[in-house]
Amino acid sequence: MYQYGAADVRFGQYVSLGGQCPLDLSGSASYAIGFWVRPRVPIYDGKLLASGSAWYLGLHGLRLTFALPGMSRQVSELELRPDVWQYVLINFVSTGASAGNYTVYVDGTVLIQGTQSNLGRSDTPFVLGMSSDAQFFNVAFWSAARSGDQLKPVWDVPQPDPTLVACYSFSDGGSADVSGRNLGNASLMNGAQVVMLAPSLRLVNAAVQPSPRDNLTAVANGGHFSVQAWFNLDASSPYQSDTHALFSCMDSVSNQGFMLGLSWSNNAYDLTIEVRAPSGGGGWGRLSQLPPGGWHHLAATYDGSTLTLYQDGELVMTIPGLAMPTLEKPVWLFGSQFKSDSPGAIAYNFQGHVQAAGLWSRALSASEVQQYMSQDPSDVDGCVAYYAWNGLALGNQVTGNPPLFQNTATPALVATLPSDSTPPPGVASSTQQLKSDPPLPSAQLSFAQPVSFPEQKLVTQDQAKSILASLEPLVATLPESMREQFRSLSRDNLYQGLARVGASGSAPVGAFTGEVQGDQFVFFHHTARGKVEAGRMQLTAAISPCVGWIVTVAATGFSMLLAAFGVGFAGAKLISPITEAVTESTPLLYAVKDVAESATLDADSIIRIIKAFYAAGTLGKIFGAVLTGGWFTVAANCALLMVQVAALWATGGAYVAIVILQLLANFAMFLYAISQRPAGC
Incomplete structure (x- = not known):
């Protein structure tokens, strides 16, 4: 069965990780600490991970707090999400004696960063909890800072590494250090326990x-x-x-x-x-x-x-x-x-x-x-x-x-x-049982180096700059400390997407295409194993290859939105309900057509298409069909997604920014669909 262990800590309970501190926290050496956390309820000024009283990572409500000995705590602008696994990485780069730069990532996105000198020491063993209500998984300590791909969330136990000095996984239901360094078992105190989650x-x-x-x-x-x-x-x-x-x-x-x-x-x-x-x-x-x-x-x-x-x-x-x-x-x-x-x-x-x-x-x-x-x-x-x-x-x-x-x-x-x-x-223990699939990160990852503009056939560099410029009204709603980072992440995500999708003449994996076969328009979904038929549409006087192209654009926009929420799907499940929705609604047909033919292609185009489906009253039907297989069946697991989709234009700021980052990573696929416009349309 699919299950994995986690340390379960309620308010007043805690887990002491070994009998000694595995890292030099004085500021004179670099280090990194990564772990998965699932906060259950907001805790005001509680601690998730601490070494003594002055070094800690905590929560103020659901906003992360971070403090080093000798400095005042910092509080993140964004909140963690309750009851969802998120990967926290603390990266400290020493710049000399008792000084360095610190960065706190959540799912690869920077939430807290700064520079501090005159740092004090802490030799106290690390403690999980004491004043929090959360679950913890794969708590790892490195005696060097992480960089590049090492900043990405990894669900499994970290790979062997000379700098990995301790790791408390809890995945097998035990509390031992699994790094190979045998730091000592974690001590579960005041009722804290390891539980198996299925x-x-x-x-x-x-x-x-x-x-x-x-x-x-x-x-x-x-x-x-x-x-x-x-x-x-x-x-x-x-x-x-x-x-x-x-x-x-x-x-x-x-x-x-x-x-x-x-x-x-x-x-x-x-x-x-x-x-x-x-x-x-x-x-x-x-x-x-x-x-x-x-x-x-x-x-x-x-x-x-x-x-x-x-x-x-x-x-x-x-x-x-x-x-x-x-x-x-x-x-x-x-x-x-x-x-x-x-x-x-x-x-x-x-x-x-x-x-x-x-x-x-x-x-x-x-x-x-x-x-x-x-x-x-x-x-x-x-x-x-x-x-x-x-x-x-x-x-x-x-x-x-x-x-x-x-x-x-x-x-x-x-x-x-x-x-x-x-x-x-x-099976002697649960260590050999399959674990659950890793939780999907909530935002795109930071890139170690800026991504250069790629050679591709979709847009010019000036057009790419215009797409990024269209995000400035959204950037203005973000906290000032996040704006420049959002701009660089947006550029890197877009450029990587263009390189992946537009670098060759053939259809990329994930793309939808279509062709006329007799009196039908046949849709194809391109997968790693080649293209597969995703649906057929009867051609009549009112339904032409041009409408088929519009359906492809709509399906691509919808698939990008589903990808932004981490929802997997097969192409055959998407084309059919969107074909039915578009061809049954003339206003929706024209709304999608206007977006596809717009001279201004920007990062908000996908959202404009989703708004059109929302206004036509077909959003719930499509989500129901994609996720449950029935045109009028909307299961409970669709409801949250629909609320989130509606929130895209009901709220603003950082929430929308994270979704836009996800969309930009695949926005090139949307541009590819638009570029497949049949002659005469």
Whole structure:
């Protein structure tokens, strides 16, 4: 399963990192400290990391504070985001005895910087917390300043380095120094603890239905299949059925099919199986008595005659002589089961979390069941669906198609003690289990050296300067200390994007293109594996290749906005809803056309396109279609994105600046789409 450890510190609790200070903090030597932090609530004048009383990095509300011995603290202009992992790097460059330059980065963006002399010493061991409420991951100390690519956020344990003097990862549920220097274990004080965090999908009176595009026939065709998933169940509610379906595939006409789940009995869960078939089928159970609140794994395999069940990787039941029915109209669900006599024909009876759910069109061996408890099987022969549900990518990782969320399923994070996290059989500790995908940084990274204007075919240097000049009204809203840095970051991001996209004549990875084929306009999304068809549009008198080009521009602008928020997508999921939105709305068609044909191309063009979709009332539909697969389905995980999109023009200043930096890194893709204008348009 996907999980990783973190130090969990509440107000009044703290973690002492080893028995000595691993760095020279006097100012006479350079050093760097990097760590991931997830603040839960604002803390006024609290400390995140400290050495003694005078050296500390803290919080004033959610704004970072930094102080060195002999200087007054500095406070950042920007706030950290609550309940989100962010990478903090403190970089100190010594300039002589007791003097140096300090910089505090968050996700690669400078928040605090300055110069200080006459610094005092601190030899006290570092402490996490004491007056904060946060979680910490991969706290690393270097005896030299970082530079270049070393400033970038890295989720994994830092690579071996002669200057790496200590690292407290907590990722394996332990508190040891994993740098190889054996500085000494971290001491968890006053109730501080290491917890295991598992990103997952929260299902409470909800369900997940695989996309109809996947056309899943496993289980439904009466042949061989396997299914498995990790689950974490809440205590059963008195207002629900005692049966909690983890996986089901039922026929909507005959009500025949298969259900695997758990049944609440004596304040614990027992395994339950139900098969409805023309030959009779039946129901089976096993006294498991699993208490609520812990992670467990359930798997079933069927070889054509015998159904075999595994709990936490161990064989617990075999049901021989079983004939599975062939289903005419199967309804395939996680977290519920089809019932024609229930409201909406779905019995929402699961209360908990699900992760790493997979479906195969063949029977797995016992060793394979154990193997794929901790390995991604999406490229394994016979795997037809795999949902990790451990990050922003919620779709089937075999096909890329997103599932449909019924009755609102939401991404969530489950915290358990290391002793309560069930490792796969044969794994001595959780260190060998897969960790979650790294959190995406909130802003583009600083560049070690200025990026020069590249050779490319999209814009001249004067046009690039005009694009950057269009940002000046936004720059004016920023704190004065950030303005020059924003200008340089904007220039470097734009130039890097131009070099990546406009350096060759072929379409770059990520681009959308289109061509006329007979009476249709065919869209292509260019990937690392080549171009793939992303959608088709029927050509009529009102829909021409020019409209196809406008749709491409709109889709590119939308994809840039999704990339700015760190949301992954496949091109085929984007073109279809945007084609429908544009061709159904004449005002929207003209609004996008005006932007695409504008003589002034600036960094706000993408936002102007999104505003047009917002005004046309199609924004929610498109987000719903891209992220959940249904034109009118807007799941809860879309809601926050929509609020953020609306905030782009409802608020200003630093928030918009960070998003613009993200857009500028890919703005060249937008210019490329506009440059593909067909003749005569």
